[in-house]
Amino acid sequence: MTASLEHPEHLRRSLSNRHLQLIAIGGAIGTGLFMGSGKTISLAGPSILLVYLIIGVMLFFVMRAMGELLLSNLEYKSFIDFSTDLLGPWAGFFCGWTYWFCWVITAIADVIAIAAYAQFWFPGLAPWIPAVLCVLLLLSLNLVTVKLFGELEFWFALIKIVAIVALIATGFALVAWGFTSPSGHKASLANLWSDGGFFPKGLSGFFAGFQIAVFAFVGIELVGTTAAETADPKRNLPKAINSIPVRIIIFYVLALIAIMVVTPWRLVEAGKSPFVELFVLAGIPAAASLINFVVLTSATSSANSGIFSTSRMLYGLAEEQHAPKTFARLSRAAVPSLGLLFSCFCLLLGAAMIYLIPDLITAFTLITTLSAVLFMFVWSLILFGYIAYRRQRPQLHQASIYKMPGGVFMCWACLAFFVFVLVLLSLQPDTREALIASPVWFVLLGIGYLWKGRRARRGVALPAE
Template sequence: MVDEVKNVDGQVSDDPAERSLRRNLSNRHIQLIAIGGAIGTGLFMGSGKTISLAGPSIIFVYMIIGFMLFFVMRAMGELLLSNLQYKSFSDFAADLLGPWAGYFTGWTYWFCWVVTGMADVVAITSYAQFWFPGLSDWVSSLAVVLVLLGLNLATVKMFGEMEFWFAMIKIVAIVALIVVGLVMVLMHFQAPSGVQASFSHLWNDGGWFPKGISGFFAGFQIAVFAFVGIELVGTTAAETKDPEKTLPRAINSIPLRIIMFYVCSLIIIMSVTPWGSVVPNKSPFVELFVLVGLPAAASIINFVVLTSAASSANSGVFSTSRMLYGLAQDGVAPQRFARLSRRAVPASGLTFSCVCLLGGVVLIYLIPDVMKVFTMVTTVSAILFMFVWTIILCSYLVYRKRSPELHQKSVYKMPMGKLMCWVCMAFFACVIVLLTLEQDTRQALMVTPLWFVVLGLGWLMLRRKAARANG
């Protein structure tokens, strides 16, 4: 059903100025969007490489990152609920840290999701090769972008429904993988290769840290990328029914999700397939069923990981268009992005973001190695997301200093607020240092500052334009 925007006379309004974002996302939408955001392409596509880099210690990597990001989400939740006029975290960044912070956060978050969307386009291309080895990479990529654009141009309710079912597919698949894998272990299932499924694979093949501490550290890059989108509930704040109930519920379930979806699935994968046999440039979720001689199940899992990548790209298209809408309203993005369609959807922002996603097609054309492109793109994305998460934490520290009375009244206080802000920021700094250890991540780390140079030049031009207008 299309949600039409009516004016005071009850007529459908054609005036863009009379339109605003609608609170059409219900509790079930928000819960599944939060789960979908926490189960990213990095888990399905990137876990093969992280397992090969770190071995069983990758389990601890995911747990540590998940623990830190829970506190980032709690800080974001308290801030969004302290003022329901905040549409997203770029709003509270601008309010608490200054207009520059809103500008840098909003545009960086937009770029984050465009880059992530490119990674998803790359991943979808890789998954499509499973069924259609002869299909041109650019054909599958272009088809996905066009489908996402068409569906998102409908209504926000359509986005909510899409994410609900995308996330449901992921949940059912991971639960099925855990159950099937557990049965294999308990029945001592023997693969055609002669390997017997057993939990002992976790500690018998070189112990928990077979690649040493350096291997453990190397696992952080793609593992961080697996969590991008965990903050997506923060961009749905302006379109959420009853945010005081739904946002806390979604954020509080993050630890349980991480244990179930990340930790349990990785334990099962490495129990059925010894970590040394995991192929780094393929999805271990698909390969697990191929190795145990179940190609039909592998086809089903391939469908799941493809829809997972499509879900992530879908989230990206949604969040980038909303971020452009907010930036345009603040006067730091072209005004056409502030216009809403008759269905209360920022159509110009959606179209612009989808055109940018096609950069993934260009990258695949220039660098045929899918996993190399995926690693480079995900590293850039992880660095930029850590910048956004750091801005959320800095905003929280200023909020605590400036508005202690609001913190006292808050019904959703961040536990160990100030201390955990500093702990999380120190952790992000350590991850940045770890990115210098591997050549492919180091290259991406060297390129990323160019984005901030471009943003800085844009900010200077905006300030000069404003000064001339006021002068």
């Protein structure tokens, strides 16, 4: 067998529609829904439903723009490629490296969360042990084949879906039976408006909900990084993107309604998972263990997605000569193994650094806010790429079988929405710190891009080893 046959030159289209649909669902349902929904309900009351709907609608248009771009040229492997092609090499460099960094810091938070969830069952276990074991397990599984990654995500997402559907069914069953809690509160749809109306905390409470809810949608664009490894992308990519609104309604809106009709919003505790509380009220004694298992798989799923996407971003960056060529080399299983190893090394390094920070809550707030700011930058580049595509390639838009609704106008509307969210992030002290810190990353990227350009002008390629 020749070397070229032993080591493939291109990623394989091994992910089926079944995998893509569940990867898209897994990306849309974050750990934030299971653990962070208590805080968002206590901040905004029932109006949090509108918050999730608005964010979901805006991100649906971002995904539609990405879908039209990816299908306009099947040579595009991810949004790095069309950013480079339509906006210039700088955009591909900034987009790819920022997305890589986004997932590394998000995965660091997930690994720390996994260590914390493992303490529930094994309180005497040193926290670094489950964190390291999780990374090593996901690394070894991702090194085998991309199909195994798809299979892992399929089952992880399925566990999340079953848990949420069970919560919704339990909540509405308690309403139908006229359940009254030990504190004397009756399960009723009227709980959504009977205590202070739909906006009980006014516009300030409604706006405060955006600051946390936006984190829950991080990863929704993951379906775009799987484009190069998806069988029949013209059929499967639109199906995955088009189902986003249905998923948001089912998994976010209905789940939050189920929580608030059983437990009046004022009684939902910010520091506790309302999922656990609802199952406890329903008389399921193993609720805490059950939800801990679900949240553990949710965090593992997110870390798995992070490991997958960071390695593909490094592969794309190396292909565009934005990263060392060695990251473009594939293993015999058509997996960018060196990119996987490098990302996992950074992940373990980051996780070790977080253990050195005494106040983990402060560290988590900083990480999640920084992650959200950087993800919004990537989403914005997708929109700017679409605006450039409409101007530069009108013939491709005319021939497109998957046109973005609203076109350029909706791109500007989404960009204005992201500016609005950034303004909201500047209002709270804890999120303001991360917002102020985020330009440091772009300064570092700018220095890296100038250094790369200078080397290129001198005729020196990026190192292969």
